[in-house]
Amino acid sequence: MILNPIFYIAKKELMDNIRNTWIIIISIIFALLTILASYAGSYDKEWQSLELTISVMILIVQIVVSIIGLMLGYAAIGGEIERGSMNSLLSFPISRLEIIIGKFLGLGAVLSLTLLIGFGFAGIIISLNISNANFGGYLLFIGASILNGLVFLSLSLFYSSFFKTRIKSMGMAIFTWIIFMPILWALITGMILIASVSTEKLMAGLIPDWYFAINLINPQSAYSGLVSINIIELEADTVTSLPSFYNNGVLLSLILIWIIVPLILSYILFKRRDV
Amino acid sequence: MTNEVFAIEVNSLTKIYDKVPVVNSLSFNVKKGEIFGFLGPNGAGKTTTIKSILGLIRTNSGGIKINGIDISTDGKKIKKNIGYLPERVAFYQNLTAVQNLNFYAEMKNVPRGECINLIMEMGLKESAHKKVGKFSHGMRQRLGMARAMLGNPSILILDEPTGGLDPRGVKLIREKIRELNKKGATVFVSSHILSEIQAIADQVGIINRGRLVAKNNVSTLSNELKIKPKLILELKEVSEKTIKELKKIEGVEKVEIRGNKIEIICNAETRAKVIVAIEKAGGNIINMQTTEPTLEEVFMKYTEE
Numbered sequence: 411m412i413l414n415p416i417f418y419i420a421k422k423e424l425m426d427n428i429r430n431t432w433i434i435i436i437s438i439i440f441a442l443l444t445i446l447a448s449y450a451g452s453y454d455k456e457w458q459s460l461e462l463t464i465s466v467m468i469l470i471v472q473i474v475v476s477i478i479g480l481m482l483g484y485a486a487i488g489g490e491i492e493r494g495s496m497n498s499l500l501s502f503p504i505s506r507l508e509i510i511i512g513k514f515l516g517l518g519a520v521l522s523l524t525l526l527i528g529f530g531f532a533g534i535i536i537s538l539n540i541s542n543a544n545f546g547g548y549l550l551f552i553g554a555s556i557l558n559g560l561v562f563l564s565l566s567l568f569y570s571s572f573f574k575t576r577i578k579s580m581g582m583a584i585f586t587w588i589i590f591m592p593i594l595w596a597l598i599t600g601m602i603l604i605a606s607v608s609t610e611k612l613m614a615g616l617i618p619d620w621y622f623a624i625n626l627i628n629p630q631s632a633y634s635g636l637v638s639i640n641i642i643e644l645e646a647d648t649v650t651s652l653p654s655f656y657n658n659g660v661l662l663s664l665i666l667i668w669i670i671v672p673l674i675l676s677y678i679l680f681k682r683r684d685v
Numbered sequence: 686m687t688n689e690v691f692a693i694e695v696n697s698l699t700k701i702y703d704k705v706p707v708v709n710s711l712s713f714n715v716k717k718g719e720i721f722g723f724l725g726p727n728g729a730g731k732t733t734t735i736k737s738i739l740g741l742i743r744t745n746s747g748g749i750k751i752n753g754i755d756i757s758t759d760g761k762k763i764k765k766n767i768g769y770l771p772e773r774v775a776f777y778q779n780l781t782a783v784q785n786l787n788f789y790a791e792m793k794n795v796p797r798g799e800c801i802n803l804i805m806e807m808g809l810k811e812s813a814h815k816k817v818g819k820f821s822h823g824m825r826q827r828l829g830m831a832r833a834m835l836g837n838p839s840i841l842i843l844d845e846p847t848g849g850l851d852p853r854g855v856k857l858i859r860e861k862i863r864e865l866n867k868k869g870a871t872v873f874v875s876s877h878i879l880s881e882i883q884a885i886a887d888q889v890g891i892i893n894r895g896r897l898v899a900k901n902n903v904s905t906l907s908n909e910l911k912i913k914p915k916l917i918l919e920l921k922e923v924s925e926k927t928i929k930e931l932k933k934i935e936g937v938e939k940v941e942i943r944g945n946k947i948e949i950i951c952n953a954e955t956r957a958k959v960i961v962a963i964e965k966a967g968g969n970i971i972n973m974q975t976t977e978p979t980l981e982e983v984f985m986k987y988t989e990e
Binding site: 429494501682684 | 792
């Protein structure tokens, strides 16, 4: 019984995005980027393995999927309140918790479908041109990329519940992307340089454990870590010795925490908000 | 002692925004099956009260019951029986009228067929499959009324339902309100158009600065305020002599001249004296009528600064 309103909200969000062809456009972009990364990503102009394609795509996912997640959710709550449709919705038999969950699931489905279609189509094209395609690894990469997108969707829902206007929420979403992409990366890299870790050591893969620990503040690092340790096989002499806490359990837990905590905060704020 | 269950019970409701009480210890009841007109000047706290009743805003203190059930305990169950038309009607712009209503209908488990029927009832048949983003304000208001009627709710809460509508739209909504009330629905309607409320409401509540200053039917409120009916006389010609004679009569409180019409506020017993005096002064009465005190007069008295 409780599932019904959640389902209707989720369905509406999904259908809205299908109607405005958003899913199709972004899926095509992802498919083209992946095919391009596989085919044109090497000097010899030959199709690369799925593993190598993924290693190129990690950065693209970090840049683009985070933006998609943020843009999908930044106006989900505040935007409806601003437009005036939220008070009508809440006059119907639906709770605020159901609205938050419904929006998250619906927008999450949009994001998941986009990645599944885009990467799926590209994966089929690539696998037709290479031998011994690692389908399991590729599926894991798609799954991890979806989780990475859900982190930013959850964050944007939190901003949407917190800020009174769409503009402020969007501003915070952009700020978040800047923080988690260039700024945090530059800060942590700067810290390792300040800590006088020699370039030779870095090149040899001798990176201190604390660097990995601090890096995990960033959900994007947890995502790239999760994909790297499971899929990408680096050559032996460049393999960095990873700390023991860099494992599936920890990395996956961190990503899930980044999804669940903002979602809970989002509900708490929305519950207290006048519409 | 009877324990009457009211459709809406508001008890000592207080809502404070930025340290200013917008609604201040507001209490009133709305009986089942009545049309309750909720009036007040701009910023009096009408919409805040309505939003509190619907649980859209958190109140600072006080309690609200719908059909005897506290809204804080089972809001979802209560809302199955409520239809709401907000002051600012908003829909999903990229969806058609039918798609919008279908979405809301699902929330109440209302069959989809009801949506198109309501759209037709509200005179929007031609626009049923057009995107709401292309609708005029009046069309949205009509669609808003259709949404409020989804699932045949026992309580309708309408915030300025006729605002911005053309006369045909106003008539349609007024008829709908009466029709739904005849079927047993309680209607709580807030409006600036006092003549509208006077025409349809059984009871009137007047709110000013967050407090209920009056609640009763219009005629009782008029009596309480000692607002007397008006005697309107149309003369062939209004002379100075006639006016002088009228002002001499004991019991005549006010005489106003509008063209060849004289508006006189006096007791019923004085009316005969007025007519005699006019004829004595050579006045020729063409037409005569009395008007009951208007809600506007009552409203102005209760909300004057």
